[in-house]
Amino acid sequence: MTSPARDARTDAREHDPDDFERLCPLAELELNVIREATVGGRTVCVVRTTAGVFAFGAVCPHQGGAMRDGIVKGTMDPSPRNVYHFGHQGEVVACPWHGYEFDVRTGESVCGVIRGRVGSYPVEVRGGDVYCSPRRRKPRPSKPA
Amino acid sequence: MTQLAGLSPYPIVDCDVHPMAPTNSAFLPYMSTSWRRHFEDHGIRAFARAKDRYNHPADTQRLDAYPRAGGPAGSDPGMTIERHMDPYGISLALLLPQQPYGTTAWGEPDAANAFVAATNDFFLESWVDFDPRYGLAVTVPPHDPHAAAAEIRRHAGTPGVIAVQLLLMDRMLGDTWYDPIYAAACEAGLPLAVHQSGSEGCFTYSQGPAGGVPRSYGERHSVLTQVGAANVVDAVVNGTFERFPELKIVMVEWGFSWLPAVSGRMDLFWLRDQSQAPRVKRLPSQYIAEHFTFTTQPLDEVGRAHRGSLFAAVGLRDVLLFSSDYPHYDTDDPRFVLGGHIPDDFKAAVCYENALRVFGPGALRAA
Amino acid sequence: MIYDWDRHAAVPDYRELFPYMDASWAKHFERGEFLGSIAESSNHIRMSVRWGLPPVSAGAAAEADLSLVVPHQGVAINGWADQVAATVFAGAMNSYAREHWTADRQAPAIVVSPHDPAWSAGEIRRRAAEGGFAAIALPFGPVLFGSAHYDPVYAAASDVGLPIVAHYSGVEGRYAGAAPLSGGVHYSAFSRNALLPHLAESNISSLAFEGAFERFPAVRFLFSGVGFSWLPSLLWRIDREWRTFRHDVPWVTRVPSSYVLERVWVTSWPVREATLGGDWERLFHDEAFRGRVVFGSHEPFDGDSVTDLRDQLGAADAAQVLGNGEGLLARSQAVGQ
Numbered sequence: 001m002t003s004p005a006r007d008a009r010t011d012a013r014e015h016d017p018d019d020f021e022r023l024c025p026l027a028e029l030e031l032n033v034i035r036e037a038t039v040g041g042r043t044v045c046v047v048r049t050t051a052g053v054f055a056f057g058a059v060c061p062h063q064g065g066a067m068r069d070g071i072v073k074g075t076m077d078p079s080p081r082n083v084y085h086f087g088h089q090g091e092v093v094a095c096p097w098h099g100y101e102f103d104v105r106t107g108e109s110v111c112g113v114i115r116g117r118v119g120s121y122p123v124e125v126r127g128g129d130v131y132c133s134p135r136r137r138k139p140r141p142s143k144p145a
Numbered sequence: 146m147t148q149l150a151g152l153s154p155y156p157i158v159d160c161d162v163h164p165m166a167p168t169n170s171a172f173l174p175y176m177s178t179s180w181r182r183h184f185e186d187h188g189i190r191a192f193a194r195a196k197d198r199y200n201h202p203a204d205t206q207r208l209d210a211y212p213r214a215g216g217p218a219g220s221d222p223g224m225t226i227e228r229h230m231d232p233y234g235i236s237l238a239l240l241l242p243q244q245p246y247g248t249t250a251w252g253e254p255d256a257a258n259a260f261v262a263a264t265n266d267f268f269l270e271s272w273v274d275f276d277p278r279y280g281l282a283v284t285v286p287p288h289d290p291h292a293a294a295a296e297i298r299r300h301a302g303t304p305g306v307i308a309v310q311l312l313l314m315d316r317m318l319g320d321t322w323y324d325p326i327y328a329a330a331c332e333a334g335l336p337l338a339v340h341q342s343g344s345e346g347c348f349t350y351s352q353g354p355a356g357g358v359p360r361s362y363g364e365r366h367s368v369l370t371q372v373g374a375a376n377v378v379d380a381v382v383n384g385t386f387e388r389f390p391e392l393k394i395v396m397v398e399w400g401f402s403w404l405p406a407v408s409g410r411m412d413l414f415w416l417r418d419q420s421q422a423p424r425v426k427r428l429p430s431q432y433i434a435e436h437f438t439f440t441t442q443p444l445d446e447v448g449r450a451h452r453g454s455l456f457a458a459v460g461l462r463d464v465l466l467f468s469s470d471y472p473h474y475d476t477d478d479p480r481f482v483l484g485g486h487i488p489d490d491f492k493a494a495v496c497y498e499n500a501l502r503v504f505g506p507g508a509l510r511a512a
Numbered sequence: 513m514i515y516d517w518d519r520h521a522a523v524p525d526y527r528e529l530f531p532y533m534d535a536s537w538a539k540h541f542e543r544g545e546f547l548g549s550i551a552e553s554s555n556h557i558r559m560s561v562r563w564g565l566p567p568v569s570a571g572a573a574a575e576a577d578l579s580l581v582v583p584h585q586g587v588a589i590n591g592w593a594d595q596v597a598a599t600v601f602a603g604a605m606n607s608y609a610r611e612h613w614t615a616d617r618q619a620p621a622i623v624v625s626p627h628d629p630a631w632s633a634g635e636i637r638r639r640a641a642e643g644g645f646a647a648i649a650l651p652f653g654p655v656l657f658g659s660a661h662y663d664p665v666y667a668a669a670s671d672v673g674l675p676i677v678a679h680y681s682g683v684e685g686r687y688a689g690a691a692p693l694s695g696g697v698h699y700s701a702f703s704r705n706a707l708l709p710h711l712a713e714s715n716i717s718s719l720a721f722e723g724a725f726e727r728f729p730a731v732r733f734l735f736s737g738v739g740f741s742w743l744p745s746l747l748w749r750i751d752r753e754w755r756t757f758r759h760d761v762p763w764v765t766r767v768p769s770s771y772v773l774e775r776v777w778v779t780s781w782p783v784r785e786a787t788l789g790g791d792w793e794r795l796f797h798d799e800a801f802r803g804r805v806v807f808g809s810h811e812p813f814d815g816d817s818v819t820d821l822r823d824q825l826g827a828a829d830a831a832q833v834l835g836n837g838e839g840l841l842a843r844s845q846a847v848g849q
Contacts, residue, residue, distance in 0.1 A: 063481040069209035076762035081723035082660075084762065096208030097476055098756045111765075113755045202760045317696045355685070355694040355707065356714030357656040363757030364721035367750045368694075371710045375695025382703045402745035409789045410739060411706045413782055417814070421561055422702040430789075445748040446755075450798060454744075457794050475756070 020124060020131040029053065029130060032072040034093070040134025044121050047072055047104070049090030054104040055123045055132045060095040061109075061116025069096035075110055093118075106137065153483055155493050156236035156509065158500035160440045161340070161397050161468035162225065163243045164272050164279075166264070167216040171271075172244070175263035183256065190251065191244040194343035199362050203474070210472030218472040219243075222275045229471045230278055233479040237280050237500070237509055239338065239468075241310055241397065242268050245284040246342040249312050249351065254288035261286040262296055273305035277510035280307035282338045287312040290322055294329035301333030307508040308338045308395065315350045318376040318394065319383030327389045336393035336503050345372050352376075366475075373399025374407050381411065381432045384424030393503055394437050398470060401439040405458040408433055434460050438503055440468035441495065442477040444486055456488050465495045466503070514818065515837025516576040517647075518679070518736045518779045518808025520557065520584050521613045521620070522567040523605075526550055532607035537600045550585070556682025557584040558813060559705040570811040572618035575818050578837075579618045580646050582679050582736065583609055586623030590651035591683030591690045595627040603635060610644050619646035621677050624665060626653025633664035640672035646842060647677045647734070652684050652691040657715040657733075658722030666728040673843030675732040675777075678715065680708050709738040713746045716772060720750055723763035725771035732775045734840055740778040740805050741791040744798075747772060773800050777840060779808025780833055781816045787824045802829070806837040 023037050029048035036058060037046050043058040045067045058067050074089035092110060094101050101110035107120035120137040123130065166172060169189040173181045206218035210228070219225060230238060245264045248257040265283045272279045283300045285293035293311075300306045309330050316322050318339070330337055346353035346365055352375065354368035373396050386392060411429035415422055425432075447455050456462070467483070470476050487495055501509070523529060526547050530538035541547075554567045572579040586605040589598035602623040609620035622639045624632035632650075639645050648669055655661050657678070669676055685693030685704045694710045712735035719725050719733070747769035754761070754768050786792045796802045809815040822830040 063476075063478040065207075065478070066209060069207075071203075071208060076759045078765040079762045081727050081763040094203070097474060097478075099203050099474065100755065101759065111758055113758055113767075202757065315696050317698075352695045353692070354714050355710035356652065356691050356718070357654060359656070359714070359718065360658070360722060361757065361760055363753045363760055364717055366757075367717045367721070367746075367753045368710075368714050370749065371694035371707075371713065374710070375693070375698070375707055378703050378706045379695060379698065382700050382706070400745075400749070402748060403742060405789055405791055405794075406709065406739070406741040406745065406785070407706065409741060409791060410709070410782075410785045411702075413785045413788055414702065414705055418560075421705075422700065425702075443752065445745070446752050447744075447748055451744070451795070454794050454798075458791075459789050 019135060020122070020133045023130045023132050026053065026125055026128055026130050032090075034068050034070060034072065036068045037132065039121065039132045042134045044119070044132060044134070046123070046130065046132060047093070049104065051090035051104070053123050053125060053130055055121040056093065056102065056104060056107050057119030059118070060097065060100060061118065062095065062098060062100050062114060065095045065097040067093065067095060067118060070094050071096070072104070075101055078111060106140065108139070153234065153492060153496050156497045157234055157467060157479065157483070158237045158239070158497045159235045159469050159471070159479070160239045160395065160466040160500060161442060161470045162229070162238040162240055163219050163470070163472065164222065164225070164240050164268055165217045165220040165242070166244060166267055166271070167220045169244065172260065172263040172267050175266040176259055180256070180259040184260070189247070189260065191247040192343060193246040193249045193347070195250070195347040198347055199365055201362050205474055207472045207474055207476055222272050222279070225471065226276060226278070229469070235278065235479070236497070236511060237278055239308060239504070240268060240272055240279055240281045241338060241340050242284055245310070246312060246344070249287050249314050249342040249344040250348060254286070254292070257286040257288050258292040265296065265300065269303065269305065277305070279305065280504065280508050281305055282308035282310035284310040284312065285326060287314050290325040294325040297326065297329040297333055297335065301335070305510060306335070307504045309335050311337045311339050312342050313339065313352060313376070314344070315352060317352065317379035319379035319381070319385050321383070324388065327385070327392050331389055331391040334505065336395055338395045338397055339376065340397040341369060341372070341399070345369055370400040370403055374403055377433060377437060378407065378411065381429045382422050382425060386432045386436050387424060387426060392436055395440070395466065395503060396437060397440045397468065398442060399439065400443070400445070401441070401461070401465065402445045402455060404433070404439065430460070434464060438464050438466050438499060440466045441482065441487070442468040442470045443475050444477050444482055456491060462491050462494045463499060465491070466499050467495050513838060514576045514834045515807060515840070516573040516579045516809050517677070517734060517806045517837050517840060518781060519570045519573060519579045519581050519811050520813060521569040521581045521609070522554070522583070522585050523608065524567055529601070529604040529608055533600055533604035540597070541601070553585045553588045556588050556591070559682055559701050559708070561701055568812045572615060573809060573811065573818070577617060578646065580677065581609070581613045581618060581620040582649050582677060583613070583620060583623055584679065584681060587649055587651045587679055588681035588683060589623070589625060590653055590681055591687035595625065599625050599628055599631045606635065606639055610639070610642060614644040619644060621645065621647040621649035622674070623649045626651055626655065629662055629664040633668040636665070636668040636672055636674070640674060645674065647675050647840070650676050650678055651681055652678060652711050652715070654689060654691060656718035658718030658720070658724045662724070666724065666731045670728055670730040673730070675734055675840045677734045677736050678712070679736040680711060680738065684708070684711055709742045712738050712778065713742060716746065716776060717750055720768035720771060721761050721764060723761070725775070726763055726765060732777070732840060734777045734779065734806065736779045736808055737781065737810055738778070739782060739785045740780065741786040741795065743778060743804060744795045744801055773804065777804050777806050777836070780805050780821060781808050781810040783816050783821055783824045792825060792829070802832065803836060805833050806840065807834050
C-alpha cells in the first residue's frame, strides 16, 4: 500500500503535462553554486541565486563549455560612454571559458552577443523541494542585436 | 569526460599548453642556496602584465581548469592529461611555462637567469618526466643573450625538450642582439617559440601596439596581434634568416589572419624597390613561409560567408599549427576547432605534419 | 562617378605661407633651418631611404569628378615639438590651400592638430563656413582617436558634415612623442612602411571600444594611404573581443564591426597589395567589405592610376571602388546625433 505522499508524487507526474521532476530539497542548493542534474534524460544546470532558482542548459552554445563550471553574476547594462549601470545580480550566468553571459531566466545571450542561447527550463519550488521540467522554454521572437 | 574518437584520424599536436608550478616556492629547490635565499627574501613576481594598468574583468584562466586539490589552473600534470590530452587524443603538447614570463618585468638579469633556469629544471622533472606526451619549450632569460645561449646548450639533446621559449622585452626578433640565442638554437636543432608575455604595452622596456595606449583589457587584446606582426617584419627586414638559414620560429597566439596583408605589403614594396631593404635577398613572403609557423588559437570567428576565405590564403596550410591555449580563458576547444572549423584538406598539416617538420619526429616520444 | 580621395599638394617653399599668417609669426618661421626642413617633410611622406627629394604636388586627377588634396606638409605637424607654432602653420596652410588648391573638381582637406582639439574645432567651423574644403585631415597623434580628448573635433565634424581623413605623415614610429608603431623601434623606413596599417587598426579599435562611434554617429572616417586588405582580420578580431568583454565596455552597444561597415572607409592604394596574393577575390567578394574601399591614387607619390585600378580589380569592381567615394561627400545638413 503506497503512502499518501508517494501517491501525491505519482499523481504529480501523471497529471503534470510539463513532466516536472523532483531534484532535491531547496535547502541543499548552496547559494550561487551551480549543480548539474538529469531531468527527463537531459542534463541541465540548476542554481539558487539571490534572484530565485533557475535551470538552464549544460552546454555553452559558443564552443561547448560546461555551464556547470560557470559563474553566477550580475552585469553592466548598455550605458552612455564612461558610465556603468550595474544590475541583474544573480540573474546572469557566465560560461567558464570565454565568459559569455546568459540570462538565467531565459537562457538568452545578454545583449545578443551571440545568436545561440542556453536552454531554459521551468523550475518550481513545491513544499521546500526543487522541481524541474525537461521541456525547454520556447525562445521569445528574436530581436536585432 | 568521454573519449572523443574520430576527432582526428591523425595524431594531434597541441602547440600551446601552459603548465604551472603549484606555487613559486616549488622552483626554489632547483636553485643554489644563495639564490634561494634571495628569492625567499625578495619574493618572486611570476607574472608580467602590469595589473594596475590592464586587468582582466574576470579570470584569465578557464574556471574548469582549477585542480580540486587547489593550486592555479594548469598546475596538475595529471589533470591536464585527464581533462585535455586524453579526451581529445592529443599526442604531443608543447609546454610553454608561464611563470618565467614575469622576468620580462624584472630589472635584475642575474636573478632572471637563475629563476628561469630553475623553472626549466622543475618542468623537466614534474611534467616532461611525468608523461612522454609533454614536450617542453625551455625558457631562456630575456636580459642576457649569452646566458640564454648557455641555457639552451644546457638542455640541448635532453629528451622531451623540443623548443626554446623566447621572451621578448624591447628588442624585436630581427635585432642582432639575439644572434647568440639563434646560434645556440640552430646548433641544438631546436625551434624558437614566441608567446605573449603579458608585458606588451605595459613598460618602457616592452613592445606594444601602434597608435597609442589602448584603454581596456579587451581593446589591448584586440591590437596585441600587432606585436607579432612587427616582429615578423623585423626579422625579415633585418636579414635574420640570411644569417641563420636553419632558424625556425613558432609564433604562438599572435593570430594569423593578419599575415597575408602584412606579407603582401612587404612583397609589393620590396618588388618595387629592393634598395629599401638591402638585407632582404628574396621575397619577404618566402622567408615567412620557410621560417615561421603560426598557431591557430584564437581562431578567427568569421561567419559562414568567410569560412573558406580565412583558409584560402596562399601558403597558409603549411604554416599553421593547431593550438588550444589550455587552460586560458580564450581557449579554442579542440572538438570545436577540429570538428568543423578547420577545412578537411588542412587537418593533417595543421594537426601534426607541420608540427613534425618544426619539432622533428623525435618530439613524439610516446609510441 | 570617379572620386580620388588621396592626392597630395605641397608648397615649394615655406615662405609661400608667410602672407597667410600673422607677420610676426612669419618672422619667427623665417629662419634657415626651418625653411630648410621642407626637405624633411618631403622625405617623411615618401617613407623612403632616399634623401634630398623635392617637394612635389599633384593637381586634380584628370579623370576624377572630385579629387581630395591632402596637404601632407601640414599633416607632418604631428612630429613637431612646438605645437603652438604648429597650429599657426596649419592655419596658414589651410588659407593657402583655399586659394591655390581649390578648383572645380578639386578640394583640399582642412589640416587640424591632434594636440589642440579646441583650436581644431574652431578651425573646422571657420573653414567650413568659408567653403571649398572637402574633408578634415586629422594627423595621427599621441592619443588614440577614441579618446574623449577629440570630442571637440568630432562635434565640429558632425556639425559641418565633413569626413575626417587620417593619413600618415611619415613621422609615426620615428619621431619621439609621435604616434608609435607596433613592436619596438623600427630604424628601417621599409619596416615602418610595412606596419603603417596598424595605425588605422589601433585607431579604429579605439573609436569602437571607447564608444566614440556610438557618441558621434554622424562622423565619418577615412583611413588613407595605408592599404585595406588588413580590414577583415581587424573586424573579426574586435568583434570577438567585444563578445567576451562587452560588459567591461557597456557603452559599445552594437557589435563593433557594424560601426566600421557604416562609417569608416579606406583608400585603395596600393591596390596591388591586395591582388598580389589574391586577397581581393578571397576577402572582398563580400559586399560589406568591398563597400569600404574608395579610390585614392596617392599621387604624386608612386601611386595607382584609375587604369591601374581597372587592371588589378577588373572593370566592374573598379567602377564600384571609384564610386564608393560618394559616401564621403560633404553633407550640407548635419545628421542628428
